[in-house]
Amino acid sequence: MFFQQIFEDKLAQYAYLIGCQATGEAIVIDPMRDIARYEKLAADNKLKIVAAADTHIHADYLTGLREFAEKGVKAIASDEGGNDWRYEWLLDSDYDHMLLKDGDTFKIGNIEFKAVHSPGHTPEHLSYLVTDGATTDQPMGILSGDFVFVGDVGRPDLLETAAGQKGVMESSAKVMYESLKIFNDLPEYLQLWPGHGAGSACGKALGAVPESTVGYEQRFNQSIRAAITEDDFVDFILSGQPEPPLYFARMKRDNRQGPPVLGHLPTPGRLTVQAIIGQVRISNAVILDTRDKESFMAKHIHGSLLSPLNKQFNTVAGSYIREDEKIFLIVDEDRLEEAVTDLIRIGLDNIEAYATPQDLEAFEDAGGELFRTDTIKFSDVDDKLKNKEAYLLDVRKLSEYEEGAHPDSLNIAHTRLLDRMDEVPTDKPVLVSCKSGARSAVAAALLERAEFVVKYVDDHVEPWLKKHGWDQVSSS
DSSP states (O other): OEEEEEEETTTTEEEEEEEETTTTEEEEESOBSOTHHHHHHHHHTTOEEEEEEOSSOOSSSOBSHHHHHHTTOEEEEEOOSOGGGSOTTTTTOSSOEEEEOTTOEEEETTEEEEEEEOOSSSTTOEEEEEEETTTOSSOOEEEEETTBOSSOBOOSSHHHHTTOOTTOHHHHHHHHHHHHHHHHTSOTTOEEEESBOTTOTTOSSOOSSSOEEHHHHHHHOHHHHTTTSHHHHHHHHHTTOOOOOTHHHHHHHHHHHOOOOOOSOOOOEEOOHHHHHHHHHHSSEEEEEOSOHHHHHHSBOTTOEEOOSSTTHHHHHHHHSOTTSEEEEEOOGGGHHHHHHHHHHTTOOOEEEEEOHHHHHHHHHTTOOOBOOEEEOHHHHHHHHHTTOOEEEEOSOHHHHTTSOOTTOEEOOGGGGGGTGGGSOOSSOEEEEOSSSHHHHHHHHHHHHTTOOEEEEOSOHHHHHHHHTOSSOOOO
């Protein structure tokens, strides 16, 4: 049996290519939309992908299932969860497909896959027990998707906090509690292959180790250990969950209704900075600057969004750009394809053109105007707040904010700011802060684009909170 875990760093996502070397057939589990890399990996190992399967309707990226289906590859998905959580684009379609219920099996060559309905994170979620039929009739491992991770379990709050289904958070947590009873009955020796690792927004405490065993997680997974009683588990799993990125709701919708067929990566052309500014003025468009925050704050095109091309790129871009907006990139030439790939993975396909940081320099040298964001430290914040010259916006997660914050600050997580900007006062400058300056930098750029007067706090908050005695949760 061929087995390869495929890791995507920015989304902390694991896909799996599993193949039967006797027949040369293979399947991809939880593919992303840019499927060429799976095809290459299969071809390099003398395998042909004949099927692709999802564990569930994903919230953090667009599935590659439809891209494979367009090529005649069998699409395999869940038929659990009720009418609201079906793969609508597969129903009554001409695609070669298979919809699975709990206990259903299928084979890829000599390898058998058995669907295990494991709801809680989502109602339709399936895990897959994997048996290498060439050697045994017993499973060797479980592809757990977003059901059980290394060190955590899938968030049961996303149907409410991301997908907008009011009042289902607690009931979903109770469903997850029941699913974990099934997990705890699985053989301890099974390998566990999760859908995400550390850094994913689909859990709150995922481990960085790429795989585990069922027995290890039964013993040491903190979320499973919290499931002594239903009430204990519900309280534990729902507390401290970070605010989900805004684009999660759109991913749920598109993965259920059917992602647009991509076919190939967009290939934006290079434009001058002046041409990009002109295009943005006459169209529904954004400039997305991928440089580091220091370079951006020093000089940038007025109204640009900032999203450094690091692990948070997808989260920020997905939370700050509307799906109908055209995108003009400021990006290094050698990282253009990386940025485009990251954007299409979250359904931001309207990438019109790009310019490089060198083009920005040339634009300025030729007399073009670039803008600077006022940057301050927390020592300056004290004076401005004391004199009532400004407001303080803290863009950390609510769970961080509740552990210590300025008593007069406003808290809006940076991933939710686009939809909550009407809560930010406009009659005074806004001082934008977070823990270290990374999240506040992108939030400051978003507010500047909306014509707020902004001062970016490029500083670490914890020493400042400790100095003032605000680093402890209030007992009142």
